[in-house]
Amino acid sequence: MSVMGAIINLNHPAHVVEWHFIQLSVANIVVIGLMIVVFVLAIVLPFPGAARRRGESS
Amino acid sequence: MSATPARPPSWTGRVREAAVDALPPEKLLPDTQPTYVASWIYVFGVASIASLVVIIASGCILALKGPAWWHYTGVGHFFNSIHLWAVELFFFVMVVHLWGKYWMAAWRGGRTRVWITGAVTFLVAIPCALTGYVSQQNFDAQWIATQAKDGLNSVGVGAFFNVTNFGQMYSYHVLLLPATVVALVVAHVLLVRRHGVVPPFALEDRAAASGAASTERDATLAIAEGPSAAADGPSS
Numbered sequence: 001m002s003v004m005g006a007i008i009n010l011n012h013p014a015h016v017v018e019w020h021f022i023q024l025s026v027a028n029i030v031v032i033g034l035m036i037v038v039f040v041l042a043i044v045l046p047f048p049g050a051a052r053r054r055g056e057s058s
Numbered sequence: 059m060s061a062t063p064a065r066p067p068s069w070t071g072r073v074r075e076a077a078v079d080a081l082p083p084e085k086l087l088p089d090t091q092p093t094y095v096a097s098w099i100y101v102f103g104v105a106s107i108a109s110l111v112v113i114i115a116s117g118c119i120l121a122l123k124g125p126a127w128w129h130y131t132g133v134g135h136f137f138n139s140i141h142l143w144a145v146e147l148f149f150f151v152m153v154v155h156l157w158g159k160y161w162m163a164a165w166r167g168g169r170t171r172v173w174i175t176g177a178v179t180f181l182v183a184i185p186c187a188l189t190g191y192v193s194q195q196n197f198d199a200q201w202i203a204t205q206a207k208d209g210l211n212s213v214g215v216g217a218f219f220n221v222t223n224f225g226q227m228y229s230y231h232v233l234l235l236p237a238t239v240v241a242l243v244v245a246h247v248l249l250v251r252r253h254g255v256v257p258p259f260a261l262e263d264r265a266a267a268s269g270a271a272s273t274e275r276d277a278t279l280a281i282a283e284g285p286s287a288a289a290d291g292p293s294s
Contacts, residue, residue, distance in 0.1 A: 031150065039154050042098035050096035 086251055094258050099162075102155035103250075109148035110243065114236065116141040121232055125195040145187050152180060164256040172253055175246040179239060186235035192221055193228045203227070 015026040024032075066072050119137050120128050128134040156176070165173035192203040206221045220226055257265075 031146075035150060035153055035157075038150075039099075039157050042102070042154065042158070045098055047096045047098055050093070053093050053096050 081248060081252055086248075088251070092255065092257065095255050099158040100255065102151045102158060105151040106148060106155055107243065107247070109144050109151060110239070112144040113141060113148055114240070116144060117232065117236070129196065141190075145190070149183070149187070152183070156180060159256070162256060162258065166256055166262065167253065169249075169253045169256055172246065172249045172256075175242050175249060179242040179246060182235060182238050182242060186231065186239055189221075189227045189231035189235060193224065193231045195224070199224075 017024050017026060017029060066075060116137050120134075120141055123134060123137075128138040159173070159176065164176075188206065192199050192206065200222075203222045207216065210216045210221060219230070
């Protein structure tokens with residue numbers, strides 16, 4: 001935590017984004033964004049050896 | 059002489075035969091998987107299980123050593139952090155797994171129970187994690203417990219359990235809920251073995267058009283990892 005504290009000042013209440021009744025902390029928004037990025041990359045990026053396997057099985 | 063095998067006389071024999079019929083060894087531990095499994099989106103299920111293994115292992119160590127150890131020693135802090143971040147990773151990869159399976163409609167082909175066990179695992183894992191926050195034995199836990207108490211009372215379920223009762227929450231966190239999660243995960247994995255990994259829509263449509271009895275049994279989909287892989291075919 002001390003290393004992270006040197007990079008980011010954590011000594012304050014969480015930053016929160018509010019939109020009507022929706023209330024999300026910035027930390028949670030970052031995690032949700034990362035999940036979406038990982039999900040898209042998992043679909044787009046080729047899996048190692050996938051093309052070779054398809055070629056061998058056809 | 060009749061060739062019909064005799065029914066085992068004991069219940070253990072009948073259970074064994076039923077288990078082997080439902081999940082023969084080649085289905086339980088298959089040598090190959092269909093080629094469509096060679097995609098990053100299929101990695102997140104096993105990533106969830108890997109995270110769960112780390113959670114259980116680090117949780118066992120924390121339970122063995124106790125709160126004073128995880129609060130006041132460097133090694134204790136380390137294992138406390140391992141436990142926390144393994145949970146964060148577990149939910150992260152489980153949500154991506156859930157999204158992937160939702161968009162490929164993974165309940166197709168008689169896989170309703172696979173989907174249901176996965177969804178229920180996710181729902182049970184949430185209170186399993188939240189009871190961990192109130193089991194920390196610090197001011198953070200007290201703050202979260204009192205906030206959770208108000209939230210739970212506001213939705214009318216506060217009479218069934220007491221989030222400010224450490225003993226009750228700790229029992230939920232280290233025994234009841236993790237045992238349920240592990241049992242559900244085991245059932246989920248066995249059902250995946252029984253029914254096979256759900257194929258993409260295009261392959262299912264092609265199999266239906268060609269009149270194939272089962273998409274997964276189509277030998278053209280097998281990964282050629284060995285000389286007999288194409289003949290073996292993937293699990294279904």
